[in-house]
Amino acid sequence: METVIRPRQPSDQDETISDEADQVLPELEDPDWMHHARQVAQTSFWAVARRLPRLVREAIGVAWATNRRDTVASIGLNIAAGVMTTFGLLATTSVLTELFAAGPTPDRVRAAVPALLVAAAAAIAKGGLSIAAGWAQARLMPQINYRVELRMFEATTAVDLAAFDDAGFAEEMDRANTRGVREAASIVYDSVNLITGVVGVLATAAAVAVIQPILLPCLLLAAVPEAITAVRIARRQYLNMLARITRRRRMSMLAHLMANRYTAVEIRAYQMREFLLGEYRRMMSLETRADLDLVRSQTTTRIFGASIAGLASFAVYAVLGGLLLTGWVALAAAATALLALQTAHSSLGVTVFATNSLYEDALYYQDYRDFLDRAHTRIRPRGEKATSGFDTIELDRASLRYPDTDTPAVNDVSLSVRRGQVIALVGENGSGKTTLAKMIAGLYRPTSGVIRWDGIDTEELDPDSLGSHVAVMTQEWWKFPFTARQNILIGRHDRASHRHGPSMEDAARAAAAHDMILDLPHGYDTLLDREFKNGHDLSGGQWQRLVAARSLYRDARLLVCDEPSAALDARAEHAMFQHLRPHPDRLIVLITHRLANVRHADQIFVMRDGRLIEQGNHDELIARDSLYRELFDLQAAGYVSRVN
Numbered sequence: 001m002e003t004v005i006r007p008r009q010p011s012d013q014d015e016t017i018s019d020e021a022d023q024v025l026p027e028l029e030d031p032d033w034m035h036h037a038r039q040v041a042q043t044s045f046w047a048v049a050r051r052l053p054r055l056v057r058e059a060i061g062v063a064w065a066t067n068r069r070d071t072v073a074s075i076g077l078n079i080a081a082g083v084m085t086t087f088g089l090l091a092t093t094s095v096l097t098e099l100f101a102a103g104p105t106p107d108r109v110r111a112a113v114p115a116l117l118v119a120a121a122a123a124i125a126k127g128g129l130s131i132a133a134g135w136a137q138a139r140l141m142p143q144i145n146y147r148v149e150l151r152m153f154e155a156t157t158a159v160d161l162a163a164f165d166d167a168g169f170a171e172e173m174d175r176a177n178t179r180g181v182r183e184a185a186s187i188v189y190d191s192v193n194l195i196t197g198v199v200g201v202l203a204t205a206a207a208v209a210v211i212q213p214i215l216l217p218c219l220l221l222a223a224v225p226e227a228i229t230a231v232r233i234a235r236r237q238y239l240n241m242l243a244r245i246t247r248r249r250r251m252s253m254l255a256h257l258m259a260n261r262y263t264a265v266e267i268r269a270y271q272m273r274e275f276l277l278g279e280y281r282r283m284m285s286l287e288t289r290a291d292l293d294l295v296r297s298q299t300t301t302r303i304f305g306a307s308i309a310g311l312a313s314f315a316v317y318a319v320l321g322g323l324l325l326t327g328w329v330a331l332a333a334a335a336t337a338l339l340a341l342q343t344a345h346s347s348l349g350v351t352v353f354a355t356n357s358l359y360e361d362a363l364y365y366q367d368y369r370d371f372l373d374r375a376h377t378r379i380r381p382r383g384e385k386a387t388s389g390f391d392t393i394e395l396d397r398a399s400l401r402y403p404d405t406d407t408p409a410v411n412d413v414s415l416s417v418r419r420g421q422v423i424a425l426v427g428e429n430g431s432g433k434t435t436l437a438k439m440i441a442g443l444y445r446p447t448s449g450v451i452r453w454d455g456i457d458t459e460e461l462d463p464d465s466l467g468s469h470v471a472v473m474t475q476e477w478w479k480f481p482f483t484a485r486q487n488i489l490i491g492r493h494d495r496a497s498h499r500h501g502p503s504m505e506d507a508a509r510a511a512a513a514h515d516m517i518l519d520l521p522h523g524y525d526t527l528l529d530r531e532f533k534n535g536h537d538l539s540g541g542q543w544q545r546l547v548a549a550r551s552l553y554r555d556a557r558l559l560v561c562d563e564p565s566a567a568l569d570a571r572a573e574h575a576m577f578q579h580l581r582p583h584p585d586r587l588i589v590l591i592t593h594r595l596a597n598v599r600h601a602d603q604i605f606v607m608r609d610g611r612l613i614e615q616g617n618h619d620e621l622i623a624r625d626s627l628y629r630e631l632f633d634l635q636a637a638g639y640v641s642r643v644n
Contacts, residue, residue, distance in 0.1 A: 073133065078199060082203040175245055236294065409435040441589075473551045473560065557586055559580075
């Protein structure tokens with residue numbers, strides 16, 4: 001039976017879309033960084049002109065740091081091509097002078113041949129030099145893109161984990177990654193084009209100066225209106241982008257939700273189609289209105305600029321005609337001047353377009369530079385002390401507050417744990433268990449208080465050395481699109497420097513994943529992502545076993561298990577917890593809502609509202625009138641009722 005998708009009938013909701021477009025949602029209001037960005041973007045044409053030398057220097061610096069040879073070739077060959085333009089125009093003047101001279105036509109043609117050969121040679125040389133310059137310029141672009149992208153991801157992978165909880169950081173990262181990264185190559189491309197255009201103008205100006213210097217001011221007069229128009233259009237487009245970045249991120253999110261196989265089930269089960277489409281229509285209505293406003297303002301600017309530019313061009317030709325009529329310029333010189341003006345106009349067009357593009361792209365590139373600067377402030381200062389592990393981890397009145405929140409996620413917690421123990425963090429949702437576990441693991445730095453490994457403040461320890469002793473089974477694991485083998489091996493990809501520990505297959509067996517992997521189409525070499533050819537997907541429980549295998553393969557001194565069995569069946573869960581028993585060389589931090597699994601923990605820490613309110617072993621806490629006892633009894637009652 002075919003499914004017939006009926007066209008959606010107009011509804012009252014459609015009539016209110018325009019009204020909804022007038023409403024700005026709080027999350028779509030201009031963020032704080034917009035105020036500074038507007039000041040940067042709202043600059044005059046002459047301010048832009050003053051900034052051009054600095055922008056060009058910066059662009060050449062980026063190119064020079066990437067590949068010096070290609071940078072020199074791109075600029076040098078374009079300059080040489082400009083020189084050929086001057087020679088070509090001067091040779092053209094000689095050709096026309098001979099052709100317009102008195103005498104028989106064959107004699108005039110023969111007299112013009114030497115100059116004609118020079119003009120042809122100049123044209124050929126200019127063409128060859130321009131092609132060679134374009135080749136060097138094209139070589140530069142991918143190299144710059146690689147270098148800039150690498151710097152971007154070096155920064156994003158080096159910042160501390162808390163940076164990703166900061167909405168402002170996420171906004172800046174999105175702006176830098178969306179446009180800033182790719183505009184690095186663009187500013188180099190624009191700068192080379194700007195140099196090419198300027199060289200062309202200067203080359204033409206040199207020829208015009210020989211013919212008639214009075215035409216030079218006219219040449220500049222024709223260029224100014226176009227330049228001002230281009231900069232104003234670029235500024236408005238950039239401001240428009242800034243005002244819409246948050247809305248575009250939301251649209252991208254909605255588009256991803258509506259065209260994603262991982263969300264398809266819930267969208268259909270909860271009949272979310274109309275809701276999501278309604279949200280998308282509202283965003284699209286705002287986007288369309290913004291696009292129309294931008295087009296209207298840019299068109300108005302273009303009409304005004306084109307009108308002024310047309311009047312300026314008419315004035316130039318009028319001056320040239322007057323000079324010809326009054327005898328100030330010979331006919332051959334006037335014809336060459338006309339050709340020079342057309343060439344200059346072409347070079348001016350390149351210059352103006354490059355100026356426009358450079359100014360606009362530099363604004364986006366500055367977003368990238370600003371993000372790198374901000375990212376460097378979020379990189380944890382590196383301690384100098386290496387560590388070979390720990391015997392004791394202490395938290396001394398440690399607290400952590402997430403950005404833009406008033407209530408601490410972890411508040412004034414003090415505890416001490418030892419290698420060889422299994423400890424459990426227990427509490428209701430939102431009590432701070434996961435955050436506390438990440439603090440113990442060194443993933444979060446406390447905003448107040450101290451965390452010590454064997455009496456040494458973790459701020460003094462080398463983060464790479466500390467991190468090498470930590471493994472985390474997170475409840476928010478990611479489905480890496482690698483093979484099953486790679487998904488386990490990335491747990492300790494530096495195994496050559498870490499000689500001890502289980503083999504990959506031993507880790508898989510310990511996590512009850514070995515047999516499951518062997519049943520895959522290509523065993524350990526099966527690609528685990530259906531979006532690629534021959535890819536395969538796993539169930540939630542199978543993925544969780546694979547994540548557990550990765551953590552066990554890491555063979556770390558500190559193992560954090562955050563809801564490690566949430567997606568496992570009873571048999572797999574039992575097998576998992578058999579391997580989470582006390583080990584003399586390992587501290588296990590266990591977070592689970594299934595309290596039967598923490599009965600054998602050496603210490604149980606009970607959290608509420610970010611505070612540590614109870615601690616002890618199972619028997620001690622059950623003997624008290626405690627929150628732990630209350631939660632345990634609630635779960636136990638369900639099992640007792642089933643038995644009865």
